[in-house]
Amino acid sequence: MNALLVDDSRLARTELRHLLRAFPEVTVVGEARHAGEARTQLQDLQPDILFLDIHMPGETGFELLASLDVAPHVIFTTAYDEYALQAFEVNALDYLLKPIQENRLAAALAKARTKLMTPAPVSALAPAAGPEPEEPAPALLTEQDQVFVKDGEQCWFVRLADIRLFEINGSYTQIYFEQHRPLIPRTLQHLEQRLDARVFFRANRQQIINLKWVESIEPWFSNTLKIKLRGGGPEVEVSRQQSARFREMLSL
Template sequence: MPHHYKTLIVDDERLARNELKRLLLPHPECEIVAEAASATAALAILAQQTIDLVFMDIQMPEISGIELANDIPEATRFVFVTAFNSYALDAFSLNAVDYLLKPVAPERLAKTIARLPPPQASPTTATNTEPQPAVNCLPEHHGILLKFGDINRIVRLQEIYRFESIGNHAAVYTSYGKSFIHSSLARIEQKLDPLFFFKTSRADIIRIGSISHLEPAIADGGLIAVLQDGQHINVSRRQAQQLKHQFSTF
């Protein structure tokens, strides 16, 4: 039996939404339960009901699809549908299921739907926002082998500032410079202690101790985490309050 996906379509052009709805008619496993003409409207829908799958444009007024992806719940899958191919790298760094170019060919859409993973159960909302002690996570003094030019160096987790998702790889920012590992951000997150590392968005995990200060992100209502090495990391609106709480112990 095929999986069933409650589906949301997000595009600021009504004709584009109608065309995608037409293309999805032969795929009853994608039940279109809502549509939105803006990212703001989409976020309101996502806050009110469980959505398994989002098809969304990238270039939209005020909040782009790339920015919207950072605020989509972790359990929700998403596919970018756009007239531009220049955003593909950004899309896959955010763990998009696929990247479709307009006009969408029915055969190409069918391949996208065929590769959809099973819907995930939405996590239960926790009443306690304090980070919980890690279970089976790596300790701060654990070392990982990273390559810097011709040098292989063992770098302790406490020396790492940031993990950045780049497709199937991750860039690792350390006190020795930048390196790369072949691993997804989700797999890395499973190994990190949430008492010391924080996932700011689908694309980034930062070490809490490396944060110098926080600035408001006026454009989208989130935050900018400024690290001690000068990097500016976007914190999604969904994660901003939780990160603030990390620094509100007293």
């Protein structure tokens, strides 16, 4: 994967270049200090990934993207968290807050790798070349990934590690983190496909718990378990089938 770094801070570019040395599949093909330089280098170098700062002299990172007919996959790098919503509106792969952590960078590059490996759609005018490829499975999220959550007029950018419970609430799923309880239009089945099963456990038809937030476990009726989570929220009754799976997973 060829990457272009765009940031008005030489120190920030140097630090990011240093972090990227841990990922031999990534080649930094150029650097730019502002949108004008970036636009020229994008045309000349055709990178796969654009690491893009938001606040720069002249045009912002968003204004640069708006001026492009075609853009590579974008990973925003910024010291400000208030632009997360706008970043997702322009289909950014990820939004990394400075100082950038290596595990977050690794997760962002995994998303880029998945996108780049997905075959481009075939034109309807092209002759058929066999059966259509299966739709790729959604990229697995790690507990260190940050996800954008919106409920009404409120928005959050939250680490999955900080979410202790997902619970069905009508036709929505309620998320428990800190003191917040937003609702999102996602099913537990969809979330289960995206979450790391070593951390997020499907306790029953209604709830997925973060195992790292378990405070206590006690035997319950008919050989089931009841789990209490740190930080509040309802006690979770684990179904009989999942109780057996829980014991099998976590026993020595």
